[in-house]
Amino acid sequence: MARGRSDAAGAAAAVAAAGRAAPGSVTRVNRASLQKDPREVASMFDGVARRYDLTNTVLSFGLDRSWRQATRRALGLRPGERVLDLAAGTAVSTVELARSGAWCVATDFSQGMLTAGRGRAVPKVAGDALHLPYADASFDAVTISFGLRNVADTDAALAEMARVTRPGGRLVVCEFSTPVFGPFRTVYMEYLMKALPQVAEAVSSNPDAYVYLAESIRAWPDQRGLAQRIDATGWSGTEWRNLTGGITALHRAVRRG
Numbered sequence: 001m002a003r004g005r006s007d008a009a010g011a012a013a014a015v016a017a018a019g020r021a022a023p024g025s026v027t028r029v030n031r032a033s034l035q036k037d038p039r040e041v042a043s044m045f046d047g048v049a050r051r052y053d054l055t056n057t058v059l060s061f062g063l064d065r066s067w068r069q070a071t072r073r074a075l076g077l078r079p080g081e082r083v084l085d086l087a088a089g090t091a092v093s094t095v096e097l098a099r100s101g102a103w104c105v106a107t108d109f110s111q112g113m114l115t116a117g118r119g120r121a122v123p124k125v126a127g128d129a130l131h132l133p134y135a136d137a138s139f140d141a142v143t144i145s146f147g148l149r150n151v152a153d154t155d156a157a158l159a160e161m162a163r164v165t166r167p168g169g170r171l172v173v174c175e176f177s178t179p180v181f182g183p184f185r186t187v188y189m190e191y192l193m194k195a196l197p198q199v200a201e202a203v204s205s206n207p208d209a210y211v212y213l214a215e216s217i218r219a220w221p222d223q224r225g226l227a228q229r230i231d232a233t234g235w236s237g238t239e240w241r242n243l244t245g246g247i248t249a250l251h252r253a254v255r256r257g
């Protein structure tokens, strides 16, 4: 099924496919712009990879673990099912999914992120969300955690995820969203997001990337807006559940038959 390569060579191939020269011969991009140029995005994640897991846990006050567990539960995975964890980065999200007994493969286009997760015992395949290295209907379920917001073309990525999922298969998108309680929403969007880069300064290997993180969260569609886009790209019955008051949301849908 997988036509990509599950090793560092494969990751290098994906980086080259994304239009970059070999590592060492490029200037690393510290942060992407909201145009989300794939080369800039991959380079930015290469730059945060070394301390990605730690920074995540610090910035989310440890909530990232419970969000990942909620994602696994929302997928309703059964042992033996085939699951694609797209934009899996260091595979921290994939190992949580694999606890279900399903066969879970991590896919990402950042060589640095995949390499940082090399100690995690799950299969890893380098690949671009917009041109997945998998045949049609390869998976029972597809999921993407904190990744869809970073892909250059959201709708094309959702359609590509639908292509590789069997009819009736499931999608769960775990992504930052819009807090539902008005006063908190204002504090979160206007103050906390603006303070995020300063906090990241203390823990991240690339604090500039957290300027992009804050900007991309502020520019991302709210729960309803994302649900409408999912429904328009090969999925049906899209519903969502807020986590931590809507800081994060899980969107769940079924591949149209």
Ligand SMILES: C[S@@+](CC[C@H](N)C(=O)[O-])C[C@H]1O[C@@H](n2cnc3c(N)ncnc32)[C@H](O)[C@@H]1O
Pocket: 038, 041, 042, 045, 056, 086, 087, 088, 089, 090, 091, 092, 093, 107, 108, 109, 110, 113, 127, 128, 129, 130, 144, 145, 146, 147, 150, 151, 152
């Ligand atoms: C914030 S990390 C999320 C990692 C992991 N899923 C998690 O939950 O921590 C976002 C990931 O999306 C990946 N990404 C962004 N655009 C991508 C694309 N077009 N194809 C594959 N991966 C992509 C980045 O390389 C990065 O590793």
